[in-house]
Amino acid sequence: MRVISPRMDAQPLPIVRTVAALRAHVGAWRERGQTVALVPTMGALHEGHLSLVKMGRAQADRVVVSVFVNPTQFGRGEDFEAYPRDEMADADLLRGAQADIMYAPTPEEMYPAGFSTSITVGGVSEGLCGDFRPGHFAGVATVVAKLLTQSVPDVAIFGEKDYQQLMVIRRLVRDLDLAVEVLGAPIVRERDGLARSSRNAYLAAEERAKAAAMYAALKAAGARLLEGASVTDVEAQGRAALTAAGFGAIDYFEVRGEGDLARRGPGPIKGPSRVLAAAFLGRTRLIDNLAVANGG
Amino acid sequence: MRVISPRMDAQPLPIVRTVAALRAHVGAWRERGQTVALVPTMGALHEGHLSLVKMGRAQADRVVVSVFVNPTQFGRGEDFEAYPRDEMADADLLRGAQADIMYAPTPEEMYPAGFSTSITVGGVSEGLCGDFRPGHFAGVATVVAKLLTQSVPDVAIFGEKDYQQLMVIRRLVRDLDLAVEVLGAPIVRERDGLARSSRNAYLAAEERAKAAAMYAALKAAGARLLEGASVTDVEAQGRAALTAAGFGAIDYFEVRGEGDLARRGPGPIKGPSRVLAAAFLGRTRLIDNLAVANGG
Numbered sequence: 237m238r239v240i241s242p243r244m245d246a247q248p249l250p251i252v253r254t255v256a257a258l259r260a261h262v263g264a265w266r267e268r269g270q271t272v273a274l275v276p277t278m279g280a281l282h283e284g285h286l287s288l289v290k291m292g293r294a295q296a297d298r299v300v301v302s303v304f305v306n307p308t309q310f311g312r313g314e315d316f317e318a319y320p321r322d323e324m325a326d327a328d329l330l331r332g333a334q335a336d337i338m339y340a341p342t343p344e345e346m347y348p349a350g351f352s353t354s355i356t357v358g359g360v361s362e363g364l365c366g367d368f369r370p371g372h373f374a375g376v377a378t379v380v381a382k383l384l385t386q387s388v389p390d391v392a393i394f395g396e397k398d399y400q401q402l403m404v405i406r407r408l409v410r411d412l413d414l415a416v417e418v419l420g421a422p423i424v425r426e427r428d429g430l431a432r433s434s435r436n437a438y439l440a441a442e443e444r445a446k447a448a449a450m451y452a453a454l455k456a457a458g459a460r461l462l463e464g465a466s467v468t469d470v471e472a473q474g475r476a477a478l479t480a481a482g483f484g485a486i487d488y489f490e491v492r493g494e495g496d497l498a499r500r501g502p503g504p505i506k507g508p509s510r511v512l513a514a515a516f517l518g519r520t521r522l523i524d525n526l527a528v529a530n531g532g
Numbered sequence: 533m534r535v536i537s538p539r540m541d542a543q544p545l546p547i548v549r550t551v552a553a554l555r556a557h558v559g560a561w562r563e564r565g566q567t568v569a570l571v572p573t574m575g576a577l578h579e580g581h582l583s584l585v586k587m588g589r590a591q592a593d594r595v596v597v598s599v600f601v602n603p604t605q606f607g608r609g610e611d612f613e614a615y616p617r618d619e620m621a622d623a624d625l626l627r628g629a630q631a632d633i634m635y636a637p638t639p640e641e642m643y644p645a646g647f648s649t650s651i652t653v654g655g656v657s658e659g660l661c662g663d664f665r666p667g668h669f670a671g672v673a674t675v676v677a678k679l680l681t682q683s684v685p686d687v688a689i690f691g692e693k694d695y696q697q698l699m700v701i702r703r704l705v706r707d708l709d710l711a712v713e714v715l716g717a718p719i720v721r722e723r724d725g726l727a728r729s730s731r732n733a734y735l736a737a738e739e740r741a742k743a744a745a746m747y748a749a750l751k752a753a754g755a756r757l758l759e760g761a762s763v764t765d766v767e768a769q770g771r772a773a774l775t776a777a778g779f780g781a782i783d784y785f786e787v788r789g790e791g792d793l794a795r796r797g798p799g800p801i802k803g804p805s806r807v808l809a810a811a812f813l814g815r816t817r818l819i820d821n822l823a824v825a826n827g828g
Contacts, residue, residue, distance in 0.1 A: 259711075348706075350706075351707050352703060352707065353651060353653050353704055353708060354652050355652075356650050356651075356652070357648055357649050382707075382708060385708055385709045385711070407649065411647050411648065415555075
């Protein structure tokens with residue numbers, strides 16, 4: 237008779253499909269006085285997501301990771317169907333990262349027949365991705381509001397890679413008086429600087445070789461802004477650098493205010509700023525951003 | 533030395549102005565295991581509102597009554613400025629009705645600088661008042677969502693007089709997974725049948741004399757529908773009755789499905805229905821509705 241020795245990392249990871257089951261878990265934790273962190277994801281997990289889970293474990297007693305490819309935040313012609321899905325791999329990663337629950341509702345659980353509510357957040361959702369992905373942030377705001385009211389966490393953690401999204405969610409939570417603290421987590425990058433993204437899996441080898449040029453362009457822009465260069469010049473140089481590196485359509489390369497995403501320029505920056513970019517390599521749309529620490 | 537005997541009905545009624553103070557009260561009740569009902573109002577309280585408070589007392593240990601004339605649900609040219617306000621009288625009535633808290637936030641507390649979120653509910657908010665008051669139900673849905681996330685009640689109680697509003701709120705609560713039970717309370721009427729409304733105070737004496745004709749028209753419509761009359765005929769007769777009684781512009785007189793507000797007709801009703809009307813007496817817009825118990 238063989239004895240199979242238990243693996244140390246083999247934690248049980250309940251995969252929960254319904255709001256009712258999620259609430260039963262969270263309710264039991266609450267009864268024990270435990271705090272809860274929520275990490276919303278669309279699955280296809282990578283090191284970036286795992287850094288959010290780690291932050292969640294540092295901030296709360298329990299970590300719920302939601303895995304839901306939300307159809308309402310994809311526009312027509314975007315990659316909803318193609319978006320990478322591998323629930324088994326996600327569950328393994330979350331087990332290793334010691335998440336407490338993987339909450340993976342079906343589209344029917346999130347949007348039952350008759351669903352007809354939409355949340356729009358003005359201001360920070362305008363411009364940048366808001367201009368190129370109509371309806372995207374309404375889809376994000378609505379699904380995030382639902383995830384928050386479903387799980388009622390103490391903290392919710394989002395990556396800074398989707399910086400505009402983070403700003404939209406901060407505004408949403410403040411405006412709807414949701415009793416949750418929203419935390420942003422730093423971007424996790426590949427060795428060459430490419431921001432980790434589930435969509436990097438779309439990149440062909442020659443595209444992947446060019447992709448880190450976006451981070452290089454952001455870093456160069458940040459350095460020039462700190463030297464006092466004008467926003468107008470820096471934005472033009474950034475777009476030129478992306479084109480020179482082999483990027484196709486450039487949705488934007490812009491300098492904005494940290495926190496409020498207010499336009500900067502045309503002259504040198506005043507106050508904390510962020511450079512944000514979105515551009516295509518082939519059919520893959522990449523986004524990235526960088527804080528410019530000191531706007532003088 | 534005079535001894536002043538305490539009045540039996542002289543309950544303390546905290547008037548709370550901030551979300552933080554509201555949450556402190558509700559949190560203390562929760563710690564004692566008490567349940568909470570929310571009754572959202574715009575003040576100018578009358579017997580209709582007091583019936584909601586009474587229902588709240590029957591449903592929960594504690595009753596919060598919010599009093600907030602919500603600017604975002606009034607359209608241009610509507611009566612936001614003129615809407616009756618008498619906080620002292622409201623507080624007296626709530627004291628008598630044994631509410632536990634009057635929550636009367638300022639507009640700045642509800643909508644601080646930078647506020648930019650809006651919730652729209654499709655489907656049930658279309659047609660009827662939705663056609664005549666653009667943006668009204670988005671204003672309602674947004675403020676009610678906020679009141680619910682601020683107070684986190686077990687039950688929330690709304691009058692059936694604003695029947696379409698009640699349907700919008702039911703949909704909102706379901707769609708956003710808010711853990712609250714929404715209850716509708718029957719319309720309270722004057723002796724002649726006029727539905728109680730804060731706006732009845734606008735009516736001049738000769739308008740007031742005509743106002744009960746709306747309820748009479750609804751009752752007549754309900755009776756004819758139960759006899760098998762066609763929806764098309766009943767709606768036309770209802771509009772004619774309002775005009776004959778001295779009403780001015782008729783926004784609608786319609787037969788709709790109970791619960792889903794789906795159009796009925798053109799023939800006889802099938803299934804539970806409701807007749808809803810909105811029309812002007814002078815500059816005052818009155819609304820009312822009536823359930824048609826058996827749609828055969």
